[in-house]
Amino acid sequence: MTSDKRVMNTTRRSFLRIGAVLSAMASVGKATAMSAVAPSSSAEVVVKDINPGKPFILTTWDFGPDANALAFKMLTEGRSSLDAVEAAINYVELLPDEYWVGYGGVPNEVGETTLDAMVLWGPTHDVGAVGCLKRVKKAISVARAVMEKTQHSLIVGDDATRFAARMGFEETSLTNITSQKRWEEWAKKGELSDAFNPEPFSEDALQGHDTVGSIALDAMGQLCVGCSTNGREFKIPGRVGDSPIAGAGAYGDQAVGGAVATGNGDVMMRFLPTYHAVELMRQGVLPENACKAAIKRITDRGYKFGGGMAAIRIDGEHGGAQSGWENEGFSYSIQTKDTATKFPVV
Numbered sequence: 001m002t003s004d005k006r007v008m009n010t011t012r013r014s015f016l017r018i019g020a021v022l023s024a025m026a027s028v029g030k031a032t033a034m035s036a037v038a039p040s041s042s043a044e045v046v047v048k049d050i051n052p053g054k055p056f057i058l059t060t061w062d063f064g065p066d067a068n069a070l071a072f073k074m075l076t077e078g079r080s081s082l083d084a085v086e087a088a089i090n091y092v093e094l095l096p097d098e099y100w101v102g103y104g105g106v107p108n109e110v111g112e113t114t115l116d117a118m119v120l121w122g123p124t125h126d127v128g129a130v131g132c133l134k135r136v137k138k139a140i141s142v143a144r145a146v147m148e149k150t151q152h153s154l155i156v157g158d159d160a161t162r163f164a165a166r167m168g169f170e171e172t173s174l175t176n177i178t179s180q181k182r183w184e185e186w187a188k189k190g191e192l193s194d195a196f197n198p199e200p201f202s203e204d205a206l207q208g209h210d211t212v213g214s215i216a217l218d219a220m221g222q223l224c225v226g227c228s229t230n231g232r233e234f235k236i237p238g239r240v241g242d243s244p245i246a247g248a249g250a251y252g253d254q255a256v257g258g259a260v261a262t263g264n265g266d267v268m269m270r271f272l273p274t275y276h277a278v279e280l281m282r283q284g285v286l287p288e289n290a291c292k293a294a295i296k297r298i299t300d301r302g303y304k305f306g307g308g309m310a311a312i313r314i315d316g317e318h319g320g321a322q323s324g325w326e327n328e329g330f331s332y333s334i335q336t337k338d339t340a341t342k343f344p345v346v
């Protein structure tokens, strides 16, 4: 028990140090297989499969290109993929008119906006996440604090808000005029949340998409994956979706690459589709086919759901797939040193 704790503490504190070592090595052109670079005071830290790569950032949906542009600049300045993913996602979380991510959108049944987010750091396979976070705008940054400052992986609800406050985040309303109006119009009808409808085996009328997912590789070869969302419109209070669940909303493996998901998280989280896709890529399946297979696993069970996935290998090979979203405009965008391209997934 004691020794487990020691390993965990060391691991969590060490990854930034590892990043600094990698950064220093990369800058002097000496970066090699990083298994050789375990910090001297922490032999337990398992750091492997890190090689300097060609930096990239992938972000889902229409805000992808702008989010990528600002985050990729950070990668070119030598910042970590963790910083880049956080910045890309913060950008979307703070967009005032983005209804599905961050403040000002997707209220629950009682008119409150709550957020789910997760970040996974490839070098140490460390995860931080928040579910049903209230009154704090930068959910991905709170997830990062869970990862960096604690041994926990997921903190939820009012306690996530209290944790954020302890970490110095500002508490503020997540409601704006749009979300307030949308909720009032819906509440006037006196309907139950569609979460009380039967499971979507014959159709998925569920509204809602745009969860932001980002996957980045930095110049040191370090992978980071993250996502953030408001979840599902008029959800039952307390509902947590797929986004903060590792392997559901997002997943990555330093030796392989990463995958992100968006869509009906209540269905998708039952199948861990991003974990599935990454494991298929590990076996040599192309990213596009890996996403297709992960989605097919769900539809083979009879679910009719709206959802999309994007995946990228550590070497930059990428692909996506969708279910029920032929006309929803799902896309992911990738920026590298040479290109900034949007890829529609139809």
Ligand code: SD4
Pocket: 100, 116, 208, 209, 210, 211, 229, 230, 231, 232, 240, 241, 242, 243, 261, 262, 263, 264, 265, 266
């Ligand atoms: C959720 N997967 O909470 C999220 C919603 C979403 O695109 O991705 N919409 O279910």
